[in-house]
Amino acid sequence: SQKIEQNSEALNIQEGKTATLTCNYTNYSPAYLQWYRQDPGRGPVFLLLIRENEKEKRKERLKVTFDTTLKQSLFHITASQPADSATYLCALGREYYGNNRLAFGKGNQVVVIP
Amino acid sequence: NAGVTQTPKFQVLKTGQSMTLQCAQDMNHEYMSWYRQDPGMGLRLIHYSVGAGITDQGEVPNGYNVSRSTTEDFPLRLLSAAPSQTSVYFCASSGSRDVNYEQYFGPGTRLTVT
Numbered sequence: 769s770q771k772i773e774q775n776s777e778a779l780n781i782q783e784g785k786t787a788t789l790t791c792n793y794t795n796y797s798p799a800y801l802q803w804y805r806q807d808p809g810r811g812p813v814f815l816l817l818i819r820e821n822e823k824e825k826r827k828e829r830l831k832v833t834f835d836t837t838l839k840q841s842l843f844h845i846t847a848s849q850p851a852d853s854a855t856y857l858c859a860l861g862r863e864y865y866g867n868n869r870l871a872f873g874k875g876n877q878v879v880v881i882p
Numbered sequence: 883n884a885g886v887t888q889t890p891k892f893q894v895l896k897t898g899q900s901m902t903l904q905c906a907q908d909m910n911h912e913y914m915s916w917y918r919q920d921p922g923m924g925l926r927l928i929h930y931s932v933g934a935g936i937t938d939q940g941e942v943p944n945g946y947n948v949s950r951s952t953t954e955d956f957p958l959r960l961l962s963a964a965p966s967q968t969s970v971y972f973c974a975s976s977g978s979r980d981v982n983y984e985q986y987f988g989p990g991t992r993l994t995v996t
Contacts, residue, residue, distance in 0.1 A: 772924075804985075809990075810989060811886075811972050811974075811987030811988055811989055812925070812985075812987050814984040814985060817983060857924070857925070859925075869930070870925075870985065871927075872917075872925040872926075873924055874922060874923065874924040
């Protein structure tokens, strides 16, 4: 069965440094991969999408890479700030009978220390 | 735009009771989904809909019913609540023309079944 793995341990990082999160998957061939941010007590919020034929995507201080050979995505937050503290979810997507179905990882918490 | 709204925010049920979780969106999105989020499990798809009158099962549909009579509303019914259904429930919507396949999540309903 498909498996999506994100590090269960929180990432504690000093303000100003780059936070890097990993999303690994098996038994899955996604057409695209998304990253979401979730704050405590709130629903996830979309950040970025990267397609299977793309290697890298950037949005402001965020960078995502996607390696379909390694079955891995890396998510980078550069110049991290305390406001970046949250849980980050990766989601793999593909079309399924007219709907774009997502399979989510469990999330990885980031704590940015001032 | 209010986006995706969910009611209630919190609910406590006794085993065997039934209830309906409400979800509405005002973005004219075709796709709507229900997820549950449990500690250590990530988001799991319960049911989804690709348009009014069309619904289908997700990964964990047992014990839940849905219907979609309008584009805006997608209620989730718990037929006979069980303690295993204690969870946080998120409704999400997305538009067929969104090139990022972005899912917009509601604020969630925290359900406890005793």
